[in-house]
Amino acid sequence: MISFTFNGSTSTDKGLKVLAVRRWLLPAPNDSYIQISGRQGSLLYPRERQDGTIEIDCAVVDSTRQNLRIKARQITAWLSTKERSQLLISDEPDKYYMGKLSQEVPLESEPLFTEIGEFTLFFRCEPLALGEEVIAYFTDDSVAINNLGTASTELFFQSTFMVAAAEWKVALGTDYCRVIHAFQVGDVLTINFGTGAVLLNGARAMNLLDWQNSRFFTLPPGESTLTITPPGASAALVKYTPKWL
Helix, strand or coil: CCCEEECCEECCCCCEEEEEEECCCCCCCCCEEEECCCCCCEEEECCCCCCEEEEEEEEEECCCHHHHHHHHHHHHHHHCCCCCEEEEECCCCCCEEEEEECCCCCCEEECCEEEEEEEEEEEEECCCEECCCEEEECECCEEEEEECCCECECEEEEEEECCCEEEEEEEECCEEEEEEEEECCCCEEEEECCCCEEEECCEECHHHECCCCCCCCCECCEEEEEEEECCCCEEEEEEECCEEC
16 A cells, blocks of 8 residues: 655554555656747747646545544644655655645545545645765775766765865866865865855855866766865765656
């Protein structure tokens, strides 16, 4: 039997029976098209994908109508969130979505069976499914990664300097990110490619980034090799979260 987990609790624990789950095969594009006079066809401006909706049909049963209403209030408290929360469907236990209820949820009951209630949940979710965070460690200034997701994902780096160095650079192919500073032994540099934050020993250090040449590149699906320089200067790790279309 299929079930789902949301906001830290499972539908089974809440006494729900899942009747059906409807998910998108591919999240909708959010592209823009501009028609120019005198040109056959439009110009395409690709953009990131839109949020998607996951619909879950549920049923709840109790011994009396009064108990059914009590259980309905408990379900309401569980599903009510201010922010998006993890939504996991049991047929893909290694992946989850970030979502939030987006519509009113009417509770329907049959006149002859008032102890049975049915309703549909509409979760508005970010378009990509997420997996567990992966941590990989650099060995001899490089690390080989196999990103099992089907979409590119952001990277997070942490480097602890073992010797003094004048810069730090990480590269993927021809793309690289470079930080210029007189690093000392024991300094800890962290860079979040998702947010653009650069920290040195826990303090913001955005001024150290080589903005003119650096790029916060993403990790593509499949196999990649990351390298850092100067050689032997730091012990580094990289974190990322696999994502699926």
